[in-house]
Amino acid sequence: MxxxxxxxxxxxxxxxxxxxxxxxxxxxxxxxxxxxxxxxxxxxxxxxxxxxxxxxxxxxxxxxxxxxxDDGVVYGRRARRRFAEAYGELAAALCTAPEPGTSRGAPESSGPEADRFGNALYALAELARDEGGLAGALRSEAAARVLERSCRAPGALRAARAARVPDLLEAAARLERALRPLSxxxxxxxxxxxxxxxxxxxxxxxxxxxxxxxxxxxxxxxxxxxxxxxxxxxxxxxxxxxxxxxxxxxxxxxxxxxxxxxxxxxxxxxxxxxxxxxxxxxxxxxLVTVYPGMEASRFTDVGESADCADPYTLVWVGRVEPTKDLISLLHAFADVHRKEPKARLRIIGSAAGADGTAYLGHCRALAAQLFPDEAEGVHAVGDNPVSFEEIGGPEVPDLAEAYAAGAVVVLSSVVEGFPISLVEAMLCGRATVSTDVGAVVEVIGGTGLVVPPRNPRALAEACLALLRDPERRERLGAAARARALELFTVEQNVAAFRGIYLEILSHSPVRRVLVDGAGEPLPFGAPAEAQVPGRWTDPLRLRARPRWAGAAHPAPDAVSATVPLKESVPVAGGAR
Known part of the structure; x- marks a missing residue:
């Protein structure tokens, strides 16, 4: 297909x-x-x-x-009226306050307002297809006036009613940017x-x-x-x-x-x-949950080896930025180091942007303050309990070696979507300690320890529990690797989408009806195997006509066949 x-x-x-x-x-x-x-x-x-x-x-x-x-198209009277009606409906839908009792973050998925927004969106798209000139119309003074009328209308959003002229111009400009795919x-x-x-x-x-x-x-x-x-x-x-x-x-x-x-x-x-x-x-x-696919082969050597560089080393790997909350991690490690003097913390990653660079400097200063005896060498790897490193150096040549550098991998974030670094640590067979944010609990699935975010004491206790129990570390690491190989590989991701593609196409109607020379329809003129390249896909010597001949919006010319075979959708961790 x-x-x-x-x-x-x-x-x-x-x-x-x-x-x-x-x-x-x-x-x-x-x-x-x-x-x-x-x-x-x-x-x-x-x-x-x-x-x-x-x-x-x-x-x-x-x-x-x-x-x-701007394609230079200037609308005539009819086109201006079409634009004013469609954009007016769109602006009215945006300015309408939610119905009483509706959650602020959840709009109505059906009903008059949902239809109003969709119909206005498609009317603008049809105008762009028929006449062109939509980009210029959206940036025009007429668009700002339409938006102003909707903001001043009864029942409009409270914030929209307070809009001034500069606010309306800025909103119209940003809406024009968001609507550029229509043109x-x-x-x-x-x-x-x-x-x-x-x-x-x-x-x-x-x-x-x-x-x-x-x-x-x-x-x-x-x-x-x-x-x-x-x-x-x-x-x-x-x-x-x-x-x-x-x-x-x-x-x-x-x-x-x-x-x-x-x-x-x-x-x-x-x-x-x-x-x-x-x-x-x-x-x-x-809804079908499909986890991102990770390339597992790059972590095979580390994952299949039970050895680690230092059984008393904690490793943090990622992009240094405030949402990673390395401040709490450093305070937690100070507690760990007091109770286990052999413990070390290796922070491996680079700063992201100006904010990340400033945050990294703040973390280094805090590390020097928490460990004054080793302050002079706090940036290097050696006898110092805390080190800041980047991947690509002599100590950490690649990503797999970063996870192999310690016995326990720590994630201390306060905001996280899908924790990629956590999956990488699992593929390396490492026991993990993570904060309960985003999809962490879903990813871990009982193969690691999870603590509340912004809680250095709980983070320290979980790290100590794993540092002092090598058998538990090994058991959790093996379970984590098995779970990651089952759910989070490229192969699982590709297999899931292969099934989903076939499932969607099997329920999609044929968009073109093939007919013979006498004009009679051929129900099986576009067989399912026509979707697969081969000798049977040679151009059919048949004349085709749209199913909706003479309709206001005829079907496109592409030939698409319904796939009669329903294939089960192998989805990692999800259910239809």
């Missing part, structure tokens, strides 16, 4: 957010043809280049979210219209493009979120006036609900993400 893979700020760009798992997925499903539709977030990202692609990637089409070219030329028969399935690798703009392909071309949609886009927006929406933040939050909330409602299947990466999606209106029957 042909898969249209939709990404935002990720694959196939080098260093993209979702680049690694998308690349593994594409390479693991070599029997399918992939077309990649990538939305880039910055000019710098595009300049960084792309990853090398396998031969079954047919094409790559990219579009920037950081700029929008793309991706949805015709030579683009996503020829795909059998759209797979959005994240929420937000990628899911919006998938919604438009579904509406304009009838292509079924699969949405995967390893980090919930709406949650990321809430955490990062700290700038702007209250009115701007309220309108943007309403947009992303309703967009998430629309994507979950229209998608054929939604695959969260863990139960933590699944709960967010359910609160945003996702139907439980559509």
């Amino acid at each position: 042909r898969i249209g893979l939709l990404t935002e700020g990720g694959y196939p760009y080098v260093g993209g957010d979702a680049g690694l798992w998308c690349d593994r997925l594409v390479r693991g499903l070599g029997q399918h043809e992939f077309d990649i539709y990538a939305l880039s977030r910055s000019e710098r990202q595009e300049a960084g280049g792309r990853l090398p692609l396998p031969p079954h990637v047919g094409r790559v089409r990219t579009a920037p979210l950081w700029s929008a070219a 793309l030329d991706w949805y015709e028969d030579d683009g996503l219209g020829s795909a059998d399935l759209c797979h959005a690798a994240t929420g937000g703009a990628a899911a919006l493009a998938g919604l438009l392909a579904r509406h304009l071309a009838g292509v079924p949609l699969l949405v995967t979120e390893y980090g919930v886009h709406l949650r990321a927006h809430y955490l990062g929406a700290s700038d702007g006036a209250p009115a701007v933040r309220a309108l943007l939050a309403s947009f992303h909330r309703r967009l998430a609900a629309e994507a979950y409602r229209r998608a054929a299947c939604v695959t969260p990466g863990n139960t933590h993400a699944r709960r967010w999606q359910e609160r945003c209106g996702a139907d439980r029957a559509k």
